[in-house]
Amino acid sequence: MTDTPAPPVPPPAHRDTAADTTARSTAPPPADAANTSWRRVLWAAMLGNAVEWYDNALYGILAVVMSRTFFPEGDGTAALISTYLGLILSYAIRPVGGTLMGRVADLKGHKFVLTVTISLMSVGTVAIGVLPGYSAIGIAAPVLLALCRLVQGLGASAEYTVASNFLLEHGPRNRRNYLSGWSVGSTSLGPLIASVLAYALIVTLPGESFNSWGWRVLFLLAAPLSLVTLYIRRRTTEAPEYRRVLEEARAEGTEQAPFTEAVRGHWRDMLRAIGLGAGQRVGSFMIQSYFVTALVHNGFGEDRALLAAILTYVVGAPAAVWGGRVADRYGGRRLLVWGYGVFVLFTVPTFVAIESGSFALAFVAVVVFTVLNNIVGAPLTTAYVMSFPPHVRGTAAALNYNVGTTLLGGTAPLLATWLVSLTGTEVSFGWYMALICLVSALVAAFALPKAIDEARESPAPSPGPEPAPEEK
Template identity: 35%
Template structure:
C-alpha cells in the first residue's frame, strides 16, 4: 500500500511538472524569439535612420512588457489562490500564445508608420500581462503536487521549460536565418518563428486540460474557505518572503538573461559575429542547462537549496569577466567555450530557485506571493538586463561591461540568501492554521507523507 501511494503521487507530480514546463516553454520561446530577432525588428518597426537607438527602442519594448507583468501577477494570482491553479494556467497559456501568433501578423513601419511600433508594444504588453500569471501558477502546481523529499527534482520542471523555450526559439530563428537571405528575413522570414507559436499553443492547452489541480490546494479548500484577498495577506503576513523572492528573482533573472538570450545581441550586434552563428551557439549552450537543471534540483533535495543556489551565484562572480573577455577575442570557438562555461552556474541556479520561490509562501497565498515577487524582480531583472547591458556598452565603449553587471547581480543574490532559512525536505505549509509570519515551511496542517 505504501508503494502504491508513493507511485501514485509520483505520477501526479510528473503530470503537474510537465504541465508547468509546457507553459513556461511557450512563455520563454516568445521572449527569446523577440530578443533573438531584436536586430532585425529594430529596422522593421522603428525608423531606419535611428540606428543603434532603434535597437535600444526594440529592447525597451521588452522592458515595457515586464513592467506590466506584476499587474498580470496580481490578477491571475488572486484567481489562482481562489479558483485553483489548473483553470488559471489554461487562461494564461492561451493568452500568451495568441499574443505571440498575432505578432507574426503585424504590419511594419514601412507599411503603417508609427502604428507599427505601437501595435508591437500593445501585443508585448498583452503577452506580459498573461506571462505575469504563468510562473506563479506553474511553480505552485509543480511543487504542491510533489513529494516533499523530491520537491526539488519535480520543481525544477519549470526551469526545464524555460531552457526548452530558449533553445527552441534559437533553433527556429537560426534555421530560418540560415535558409533565407537578409532581404527575405526582413521581408517575411522574421514572421515564421512567431507564427509557430500557434500549434504550440494548441498542444499546451490540450495537455493542461488533462492535468488535475494541485492536491495541496484541493486539501486546503476542503479545510477552509479560500482567501478573499490573497494579496493583502501576502503584504501583511509575508513581507519578508516577498522581499526575499524579489531579491532572488532579480539576481537569477539578470545573470540568466546575460548568460543566454542577451548573448545573441552581444555576439551579433556588439561583437559582429553572424546572426546565424550566434543563434546556433545559443542552442548549444542551452543544452547545458537542460542536462544540469534536474540534476541540480535533485541535489538540492539532498544537500539543501541554499548551498546549491549559492554555488551558482559564486560561479557568476568568478566566471563572468573571464568569459566575456574570451568572447571578444574574435574566435567563434572561444566564444562557444566561454558561453558553455558561463551557462553552468546559470543551470545550477535554474534547477533550484523556482522551488525556493514556492517554499517562501504557504499554499493559501502561494500563487499570489510567487507571482508578485517574481514579476517585481523580473522588472529590474530580465526585463532590463539586455537594455542595461547594451546601454553600458554604448556608454563606456567597453565590450565586457555586461560582465560587471552580472557580477553585481550575483552578489545581490548572495546577500539575499543570508536571510533565507533552509527549506528542503520540509512539508509545505498550507496557511490554514495560524502561523508565524514569514515561516512558510512550517507544517501548519499535516499533508500526505512520503512514506
C-alpha cells in the same frame, strides 16, 4: 490503502459533512492515478514554460530584424534600444498581472489560471507574426507591437510560478528541488526550439526573404505548441492539499484577501526571494535576450551567434536538473552559496571573452555561464514558491518573481546596450552583474528562506516504483 473492501460499519448518529469533504479531498488516490496525474502535471508545467520562453527568445534573437521592421530607419542603436523597451514593457505589466493572476489562483485554483495564461501568451505571440511593419502603417506599428507584448506579458505574469506551484504540490516533498530543476530546464526548451528554427530559416532563406516575411513564421509556430499545452492542462486536476484549502475557505465562508495578507505578513520573505534570485534573473536574460546581439556586434555573424545560443539551451536543461538533484541531497543553501560564489568570479571573464575576437573562447565562456546560471535555478524556484503558505502562495510567489524579473532581469539587455554605448566595452556590464550575483550569494548565506531546505530534512517516502504523493 488496500484493494480489499472494509466490512460495513453502522453509520454514526451525526455526520460532519465539511470534515468528510475535507477527508475525501486529502485522501491519497490509487498509485496508478497518482503517477499518471504527476506525469501529466509535469508535462503541463514544462510545455507552458516552453511557450513563454519561446516568445522571449524569439524577441531577443530577432531584435535586430524587428528593430528594422517596426521602427523608422536612421539610428540603428536607437531602434534596437526601442525594441528592447518592448521587452521591458512586457515585464512591466507582470507585477500587476502576476498579482491579479496569483490572486485568482488562490481563489479559484491553479488549473483555471493556467488555462488563461497559456491562451493569453499564445495570442500575444502569434499576433506579432501578422503585425504590419513601420513602412506599412507608420507609428501604429510600434504601438501595436507594444500592445502585443503587453498581452503576452499579462499571460506570462503568473505562468512560471503558478505552474511550478502546481507541480510541487503534486510531487513528493523530498524531491522538490529535482522537480524544480525540470521546471527550470523546460525554460530552455522554448528558446532551443526558437533558436533551431531561426537558424534553419536564416541559412536556407535569402536574407531579403527572411527579413521581409521569414521571421514571421517563427512567431506563428507558437500556435500548435500552445494548443497541445492547453489540451494537456484541461485534463489535469488540483492537488489534494490545494483542494482542501479551497474547500475549507468556501465551507467556512471566509473572505480571502491573499494580496493583502501576502504584502502585510510575508513582505520580508518576498524581499529575500527577490534578492536571492537577482543574479540568476539577470543571467537568464543575458542568455536568452542579449548574448546573440553581443556576439553579432562583436563580428561573429548571426549564424555562429545562433549556434552558440543553441548550445546554451542544450546544456541548460541537464544543468538545471542536475542542480535540483544536488540541492535535494546536500541542501539548497549550500548549492546557492557555492554557485553564486563561482558566478561572481566568472561574469567579467565572460564579457572579456566575447570581446576577445576568438569565437572559440567566447563560445566556451557563454556555455559555462549558462551552466552556472541553470544550476542555481532549481533551489531558487523552490524558494520562490514554497516560502509561503498555500492560501497566499499564488499571489506571493507571482509578486516576488515578477517584481524581481521586471526590475532586474527585464532591464538587463537595455542596460547592457546602454553601458556598451557609454563605455565602449561589454565588460562594463560584467562588473554590474558580478555585483548583483554577490548580493544573491550574501542572501543565500545569511537570509535564505527556511523553506528552501525543508525537502532535504523531510523523511523519505516509502519505497516503490514511483514516489508517492505527499500527504498532509
